[in-house]
Amino acid sequence: MGCTPAVPTIIERNKLMEINKSSTLPDGLDPNNFRTITLSKIREVNHNTKFFTFNFNDPKSVLNMKISSCILFKANIGGKVVYRQYTPTTRPNTCGYLEVLIKYYPAGVMSKHIHNMKTGDQIEIKGPILKYDYQSNKFKNLALIAGGTGVTPMLQMIEEILFTADDKTKVTLLYANTSFADILIKHDLDKLAQKYSHQFKCYYTIDKYADTVEEEVWTGERGHITTSMLENLIPIPPSDDDESVMAMVCGPSGFMELICGDKTLDSKQGEVSGLLKQLGFTEKNVFKF
Numbered sequence: 001m002g003c004t005p006a007v008p009t010i011i012e013r014n015k016l017m018e019i020n021k022s023s024t025l026p027d028g029l030d031p032n033n034f035r036t037i038t039l040s041k042i043r044e045v046n047h048n049t050k051f052f053t054f055n056f057n058d059p060k061s062v063l064n065m066k067i068s069s070c071i072l073f074k075a076n077i078g079g080k081v082v083y084r085q086y087t088p089t090t091r092p093n094t095c096g097y098l099e100v101l102i103k104y105y106p107a108g109v110m111s112k113h114i115h116n117m118k119t120g121d122q123i124e125i126k127g128p129i130l131k132y133d134y135q136s137n138k139f140k141n142l143a144l145i146a147g148g149t150g151v152t153p154m155l156q157m158i159e160e161i162l163f164t165a166d167d168k169t170k171v172t173l174l175y176a177n178t179s180f181a182d183i184l185i186k187h188d189l190d191k192l193a194q195k196y197s198h199q200f201k202c203y204y205t206i207d208k209y210a211d212t213v214e215e216e217v218w219t220g221e222r223g224h225i226t227t228s229m230l231e232n233l234i235p236i237p238p239s240d241d242d243e244s245v246m247a248m249v250c251g252p253s254g255f256m257e258l259i260c261g262d263k264t265l266d267s268k269q270g271e272v273s274g275l276l277k278q279l280g281f282t283e284k285n286v287f288k289f
């Protein structure tokens with residue numbers, strides 16, 4: 001089966017680029033070896049974040065990754081080999097390319113390198129790295145709690161569930177950002193929430209406003225996430241049903257500490273603490289990306 005050229009929004013594009021899963025097209029990724037990909041398109045999202053589209057060498061290659069997975073990027077920067085993980089926002093069966101949403105950090109080695117790349121430049125990738133082996137309908141509810149670029153693995157989960165006709169899991173996303181301008185892919189999330197309103201709810205919270213007008217008109221949640229915000233918005237697990245709710249959390253370190261405790265230094269899940277522990281969540285129903 002051939003490939004279709006890219007179209008503007010994530011949702012439209014992902015729908016178009018989905019190909020028959022039984023296809024025998026070659027894999028674009030190799031979990032054991034680095035492969036070179038070429039930057040083909042850069043799309044600005046906000047003041048510090050951009051979408052980067054990278055083409056596979058073989059345009060018939062398929063991303064072919066299980067949900068939820070990320071990819072390891074490798075670059076030689078200033079004489080040092082640097083590795084960082086990024087989460088594709090393209091569907092697993094996308095053909096010919098992958099897209100990543102990357103935030104620029106002024107002191108960030110890899111993010112700065114990628115933001116400085118020009119179309120035609122190349123970088124190496126290896127993967128996919130499976131982070132969470134999602135099984136349809138295992139939980140009745142998913143509570144996704146994200147901060148900043150932590151929304152990228154959540155988008156993978158949301159699309160996988162909503163685009164799988166027999167997956168009845170109810171999904172709630174609570175997405176925290178500093179300001180309105182920092183909210184990523186809001187348009188795509190809102191479209192999904194509108195189209196799949198019976199199954200997907202999306203809430204935003206911000207704690208700074210550009211001006212008093214923005215502060216007055218903002219209809220979402222306000223401030224840092226609190227226990228009462230969580231109680232009001234996400235399903236809370238009853239003590240007698242382990243499969244009622246799974247909370248998945250992704251964001252910067254301070255955000256993880258607040259919500260559920262950070263992962264351990266060797267990247268293990270570690271104990272659940274923070275707000276989710278106060279609400280009765282345990283290691284059985286929390287996953288830290």
Ligand SMILES: Cc1cc2nc3c(=O)[nH]c(=O)nc-3n(C[C@H](O)[C@H](O)[C@H](O)COP(=O)(O)OP(=O)(O)OC[C@H]3O[C@@H](n4cnc5c(N)ncnc54)[C@H](O)[C@@H]3O)c2cc1C
Nearest residue numbers: 084085086087101102103105107108109110111149152252
């Ligand atoms: C599984 C996984 C998936 C990821 N997916 C994405 C993704 O889709 N998009 C994306 O943009 N990033 C993603 N990241 C984060 C990414 O891997 C890098 O950590 C990030 O781009 C910063 O790398 P860097 O080399 O630019 O910064 P580094 O050189 O590692 O850090 C330098 C400085 O940058 C700042 N900084 C770095 N990270 C953060 C942070 N999270 N919060 C606040 N300040 C920070 C700090 O000032 C830090 O001192 C993911 C991480 C993981 C583990």
